[in-house]
Amino acid sequence: MIQIFTDAQQRRRRYLGEAKKQHKSRFIDRCLARKPDELTEEERGFVREWLREDFHTKHSDQALNHMRYVLKATTDTQATKRLKDW
Numbered sequence: 572m573i574q575i576f577t578d579a580q581q582r583r584r585r586y587l588g589e590a591k592k593q594h595k596s597r598f599i600d601r602c603l604a605r606k607p608d609e610l611t612e613e614e615r616g617f618v619r620e621w622l623r624e625d626f627h628t629k630h631s632d633q634a635l636n637h638m639r640y641v642l643k644a645t646t647d648t649q650a651t652k653r654l655k656d657w
Contacts, residue, residue, distance in 0.1 A: 573642070576635035577604045583628050603632060606639065 599621065600622045609619065621646050622629040627654050644650035 573635065573638060576631055576638060580604065580628065580635065583625065583631060601602045603628070607636065 577600075581600050599617075600620050603609060603621070605614075607615065607618070618632075622632055634657075635655075641650055641653040641657070644653055
């Protein structure tokens with residue numbers, strides 16, 4: 572499930588201004604695919620900038636992080652509630 576969202580982010584990355592520089596592509600993919608708490612403060616700043624730059628990237632990032640939240644549920648009831656809250 573998570574792979575679907577990360578693939579969508581990789582496809583959308585090409586619309587980000589920084590991605591036009593080829594060497595930045597892998598860095599952008601890595602930052603967008605990682606959990607926010609696993610990023611350095613500098614990387615979080617880059618991600619915030621990219622999310623402001625492109626609405627679709629922001630939307631897919633929100634979906635990815637919410638799906639991670641749903642998958643962290645410890646019971647079926649909790650997972651169902653989290654999914655419905657989306």
